[in-house]
Amino acid sequence: MAISINLIPIDYDYFDYQGRNYAKIVGRTDKGKKACIIDTCDIYFWAILKPKISEKKIKQIQSKIEKIQVNKAGRNSRVLKTEIHNKNFLGKPVKAIKIFVTNCKDIHEISHEIPMKYIDKRREKDLKFITKYIIEKKLKPLKWYKIEGEVLNNSQKFGGIDNSIDTEICLEVDKISELQKQPEFKPKILAYDIETNEFEIGKGEILMISLVGKDFKKVLTWKKKSNKSFVKNYKDEADMLEGFIKEIKNYNPDILTGYFSDGFDLPYLRARAEKNKMKLSIGIDNSQPSFSRGALTTGKIKGIIHIDLLRFIRNAYSQYLQSETLSLNEVSNELLGEKKHDFNPFETLKKGEVDWQEFYEYNLQDSLLTYKLAEKFWPDLLEFTKIIQEPLFEISRNTMASNFEDFAIHNLNKFNEIAEKRPIHEEIGKRRMQKKYEGAFVFQPTPGLYENIVFFDFSSMYGSIIVSYNLSLPTKTKEKKNTHQGEYNGKKTYFEKKQGFIPELLNEIIKKRREAKKAYNENPTPILKARSNAFKLIANAAYGYQGFFGARYYCIEAASSTAYFARKHIKQAIKEFKKESFKVIYSDTDSIAIELENKTKSQALKTLKKINNQLPGIMELDLEGFFKRGIWVTKRTGEFGAKKKYALINEKNKIKIRGFETVRRDWCKLARETQNKVLKLILTKGNEKQALEYSKEIIKKIKERKIPLNQLLIRTQLKKPIEEYKSIPPHVLIAKKMKEMNMPVDIGMLIEYYIAESEKKRALVRDRAKLPTESGKYDINYYLNNQILPAIENIFKVFDIDLKELIEGKKQMKILDF
């Protein structure tokens, strides 16, 4: 029976039937029903011909290629047909043979059989079937379509696929058309979180599982019975796992989301199911989650998008967060203003006196936070998916570099381009051996307290340079005439003036970003904000992408030249401000700070306008803001001003601190808070008097041992396995100790310790380091000389005050008391 439905595609999967690839796409209908559609598309790759091959030769090659057959994995795979097309490759016109085959998996073997005498390159062999499908059929994820097709109901076709899939509708696609009207789509999200009694995957038991959806809160457990309404009791772990499967089927979510669930919850569930000799059949075809190997485990569920929110946040948003770690607790606190429950499962379990009711509440809260975060990030996930056009599953895990690449791949048709291949292992090796290039310019500041500061910055500087100077692999040329001249490794490199597709795509993104930003300012909705942000992030990724060794369109000359033009323009702008007799205080990469002195804001803006008139292409210098006051300090060694370290106060008394120990998580709280207070007092008062009084108090407290331990803890991240360290810094020694004590130690963990006094006179710092739980007296001298003094000494040096004398107790009364 032929019917028509309105559908939003969400999950993209594929299967083989009679040797051919089929896409199996699960989505929602406009009636809220889950539906599955089956479709196929042309599968092909390209053989790019060497230049100037005669028509006759080409015909011969074609007929040879058309005879290729390969037997593999029980498939008799063959070339279906070939076509000759005029295409572009790396921006240059080429003649290419489009080779149609039956199955993606056989492309590699078939391409091996191609006689290469007249063929230059074979391309688009490494695009995933789903990517090809989306491009070919224009069925883009998370957009609404009218799907016309044949209902599969108890059908023998595709091996009775409709019976094995748990959706209300199953269609074989006949026709796809994008809907004019694109109503808002709210996916059904279910968040989950497990609690276990052992850290290592599968080693311990799963004690409980919490689930949170819309008007849906549950904790499943086989532990102590509870009369709380959200707790569901089971007889044992296996029974609970069965319950978990049932709950998921009943709720029928589009998205199942966890926090670090790729690395913990889902593999743990799978491992425990195995231990209990049962199947974790949560897929819509009752399949178990599958895991891809690689640097990071990735858990996939058929028909449901499994999203590990931690990964999305880490890849897309971590640089914009204040949180020092990406723990659920800190991220929720920052983004939702809500925290995890104050409860320590492992401690409690160790002690043996477990308050199970509290434990259940704690478990539920984790899922609740995850659910709220998922709702918060939904607009972002949606916009990224729509822009990049890869399925949500990939989008939620992709790094920004691969997002940029996927965006390009999905837009190549506009340029009639054949995609470049992904670099193979040797190529990556070669790229990584290449000489690094010179990066950004950082202005050497003069230490001091400044008043009336104006900050300027280039908007999307690197992106706008790539566009304005046309810097990319396809536009790189050996021709010198009529080109943009960049630089790499001391040599000039040249780029065509005719716009290439990478700069053009980037230009589009930057333009759309500006539009979205404008639209957001007029109508501040979460969607518009997410859209503006998505475009901004993709634009910012373009520069890193071209310098990234894993990129298809890797071009170190373009990356190097981007930095080269950035240095050139920032220096030119500095020169222009100086020429107009402004005092330039500081500059880093794309920003410039000037002190107004006897000049006015409007004079500064006039110079800004003048500079903008001289900038090429889409480059633009913006006013970032005015600041009442700012402080720059010296380096610890030498008399020079320190770069990347300054503090500002704006006209609303808001303080902005960059680079100082205050913002560094590897300094103890005491040093950070003291420095923060000192900076704040100096910036608000305009002098150092109160800051000095405050510092004296703190120093006195330290000497009198009045500082609580939690103020003295130093936290340092373990970046690699303990054995790989060539030297043993304090945090590595502590990590070793922890391991010996059977405490969980993993790469990426923040190791906490404090420095205690020791009997040995000249002990190394690490030999004085103790775990927070170890008893000991904190080392007064260490905290004075290695934490507090370094944090505030340079600040007071700006006012000609030698703090060292103060600390050592030498009564130097000159400026101190009056």
Add this chain to the structure above:
DNA sequence: GCAGCAAGGTTACC
């Protein structure tokens, strides 16, 4: 045993 320096290491800035 100690000073001086390079290397190892982490985290920030843009």
Add this chain to the structure above:
DNA sequence: ACGGGTAACCTTGCTGC
């Protein structure tokens, strides 16, 4: 393997006396 380079500043570890 899953953007880039610039920079500060800690501790360890080695060399040479």
